[in-house]
Amino acid sequence: MNIEMSIPKKGSRKIIVGENEFLWLIRSKPTYSQDCLGTEMTAVVESVELNGSILRITFPFLRPDASLKLNSGGVTPYMVEQSIKNAISQGWNPKASNGVFEYRHTST
Numbered sequence: 001m002n003i004e005m006s007i008p009k010k011g012s013r014k015i016i017v018g019e020n021e022f023l024w025l026i027r028s029k030p031t032y033s034q035d036c037l038g039t040e041m042t043a044v045v046e047s048v049e050l051n052g053s054i055l056r057i058t059f060p061f062l063r064p065d066a067s068l069k070l071n072s073g074g075v076t077p078y079m080v081e082q083s084i085k086n087a088i089s090q091g092w093n094p095k096a097s098n099g100v101f102e103y104r105h106t107s108t
Contacts, residue, residue, distance in 0.1 A: 007046050007054070014048065015077055017084045020094065021048040024080050030063045038068045043075055045084060047094040054100045055092055057083045060107070079105060 012025040024045045033039035041063045045055040057080070061073035083105045088094075092101040 006051065007044055013077070015045075015080055015084070017081055022046065022084060022094070023048055026075060030066050034063050035066045036068070038062055038066070038070070041073070041075065043080060043083075045080065045094075050095050051097070052095045053093060053098050055084065055087050055094070055103060056100050057087070057103050057105050059105045 007023045007025050009023070011028060012023040015022050015024055022045050024043055026041065026043045031039065034041065039062075041059045041061060043057045043059070045057065046052065059073065059075060059079070061071050062068055064072040064074060066072065083103055086105075087101060087103040090103065092103065
């Protein structure tokens with residue numbers, strides 16, 4: 001099954017990693033599970049030039065705007081850059097049209 005997805009331009013941020021330009025986005029509002037159930041914060045990344053694979057990054061903390069205020073944190077462009085580099089080294093190919101690649105960010 002071929003899934004066509006794209007990150008909306010509005011609200012996304014650009015980041016350059018090596019020679020490649022990416023868009024990344026964190027939802028403006030938490031999902032129900034992020035807000036009430038303590039699901040961890042996520043971000044999505046895709047190449048600006050290609051309609052390829054999406055990278056979904058899960059961070060080991062909650063959103064700061066969630067109802068649960070335990071172990072919340074913020075995401076920096078550096079964290080996204082490191083996650084992109086690590087995901088590529090673990091097999092994410094942003095040029096391939098193969099859905100979503102899941103990556104779990106760890107503190108470095």
